Amino acid sequence: MSINGLPLHPLVVHAAVVFAPLAAVSAGLYALVTRWRWLLRTPTAVIAVLAALATQVAAMTGDSLKETLGIDTSAVENHEMWAGRLQAAVWVLAAVAVVAWWVMPHETPVEGAEDREARVPALVTPVVVLLPVLAVAVLVLVVFTGDAGARAVWG
């Protein structure tokens, strides 16, 4: 897969590198800082889905680039291994972020706006626990994946 005669992977990767950490930080703050929940609710869900899509496309274009170049060094294998873990983690983060958007309660300081009640009270605690855990996992995995990828190109 290429664009304008260049492989698509190094272009798409920019989006994954920026949106995955942003999604992780936003999800962590959303879960832990109750006061900001009204503000971070929609951005967290949107950025997490963007991050999952970007990572998915990065993984698919990465497979295609590997085939085109026909290289399978240990550096590339290492990058691929971390990328697979990141892909799983970021999709779970996106799913939980969307569930959070739907079920979580919040209080808003905006005049005229209404506070939100918990839609499914039983899910509030699991979401508050899961989001920071997934956020840390995504943050760590995106650093390892990117480092391994950069090392394969620049190391």
Add this chain to the structure above:
Amino acid sequence: MTVMEFNGLPLHPLVVHTAVIFGPLAALTALAYAALPRWRDRLRWPMLAMVLLGSGAILAAYFTGTSFLNSRPELKALDSVQLHRSRALKLTWVTVGFAVVGVAAAWLHGRDGVVRLALNALLGAVAIGVLVLAALTGDAGARAVWG
């Protein structure tokens, strides 16, 4: 000249990710601010934040790029690197203008008439400049690495 590195890898290809995402996002936000009167009030502060973030990212990419080139002088001989470099220099100057006009537009947000018209026109023009030059610079850079 000190080499800007992170964890044993050159810093430039890392910093470039933020420039590639936030540069164009900042330009699009500024265009929306300048061209959509109904969104103007709501976009004032997001526009300023994005302009500062995008400009900062592009300037950081420029300086780490210069440092990277100095650490590998043999790259200077390559035509592809020269093209990337000359486009990056233009992008950097347009970005400085973008930052100045973006801050001025947010500052003078309440003004009417000629001031508003002039700032909107200028902001739109430099935003388009950033968008075009960022695409050209990125393309030349990618071609230097992957072409």
